[in-house]
Amino acid sequence: MLSGTIFGLAFMQRAFLAALVIGLAAPAIGTYLVQRRLALMGDGLGHVALTGVGLGLITKTSPVWGAVVVAVAGAAAVELIRERAKASGDVALAMLFYGGLAGGSMLISLSGGNANLNSYLFGSILSTSDGDLWAIAALAVGVLVVTLGLRRALFAVCQDEEFARVAGLPVRSLNLLMAVTTAVTVTVGMRVVGVLMVSALMVVPVAAAQQLTRAFAATMGAAMAIGVGAALSGVTLSYYADTPPGASIVLIAIGVFLLASIGAGLLRRGRGRSAAARARRAPGGPGAPGAPDGAAVSDPRPQPPAATASSLPQ
């Protein structure tokens, strides 16, 4: 059996385990990032993590743990910037992210040795060592404990931060925890898909899932399933077709997204007629059922005609 042969190879076993772990963890934290419209947070922290890799290499310690430390510090800095500087915040973030990327590539180059910058930028899942795997697995368990265990509080904070604060939740600590968890996820994904593409595994499965879901919990579950599916099939594809694993995983995830949005479009078209009939009966009711972010339906402007019309009969 073919699968028997690839599962029998030690390096493939490690690759599958690493893929499974990041396929679960990245969409779990990514759901919250998408919910609060910070989809590119992971990308920025990936840049910052590269400096940690460089530090780990140049000090002859672990690149993974170096990345964890620097990415966590970067995440805390991002949270501070987000909280304090409202107007110039995005410029400060750009400094942080590109400084991290430049610092990383500088340090990795200075460290000499045989370290390959590309393997951190784009991942090198097939060269994952046992030590790497343990570190990745331990970090991913931490990510899952936070994202699943605190999901009610994290949902509340991401849905409406102001409300969560008045409700008495420790919003600052939860924000910091979320930023740190994102940073940890970035380092978990670094070996598998690389720092440049780890954000894709946080965002694309969520985007694909929400084409078909109505609830937050379902979106998170479906995103994790899509993440695992894309990660495992990407690794398999890379073994047989000799493609780069990171790129294979991300492209498969994007393929799932495209299929999901086409499927959702067809579903919507089917439901569209009955929804339009319902909207006609109820003045001021929902507008286009296709708007996923509520922008169209929350606009008060389409409503005055309906209200005026209903005030006429008296």
Place this chain on the structure above:
Amino acid sequence: MARGASDITAPAVAVHEVTVTLGGRPILHGVDTTVGRGETVALLGANGSGKSTLVKTIVGLYPVESGRIELFGTPLPSFRAWQRVGYVPQRTTAAAGVPATVGEVVSSGLLTPRGWAVRRGRSDRGAVREALATVGMLDRIGDPVAALSGGQQQRVLIARALARRPDLLIMDEPMAGVDLVSQQAFADALAGLAEHGTTILLVLHELGPLAKLIDRTVVLRAGTVLYDGTPVEHGEEDPAHGHERPGHDHVHPHDTPSEAPGTPECPPGPTPVETLKAATTQATTWKESPAC
């Protein structure tokens, strides 16, 4: 005057000489007002008068520069009983970047300072259903919030605040962009809450269909209290009006024929929301401006 003010010593909200400065700009200058237990108080004022700032300061979102705010007799910095406070922030939508059902959003209102990490139990689900029933949205519990109209989303946000069964309900412009059906459902829900003794403080552009429920209005202008007393519709334009009729419940006597047609488009203010409201609030609310 106010029904709940006498029976319990500490008012639900007490604001003493409060000054608030945001981004170097003074917004509130020595605001003084109270909301007694069980009272329903409307906070009125033009755009930029500071009414939203006052409400956000009361719930601790903005820092108090000088002065003092007390909730249920406890000074704000040391107030911890946030489970007693239900807050409805000013929002145009209840939706975020990921779909969420009405039930999920309302459930988040159950989280309290001590109970934010615990699991959801049977009584919690009951509280969510009860809150949704109060605003007439129980049948939509499984629907995604993004599929609802603006007014329905606003009702979901109110249900979220009600799920914790608050003693004090604070709402920032809950009627903004609310359609006709939702306005009535909202007024009914509020009447029921007030009847059960909930203290209500709400920011409004005008009293509109809520006029009957309001015990007292506080009108702000340029960060100071312009009027505090019996409900008036247009406190800024004619603040003395309410004072001259102290025994009057509210300015919209029921003898005005509520069926009077032809006056739905009186422009009370410049905001787009008000044109919507003008069309939906019955003619009773336009007693003072019959000419337009």
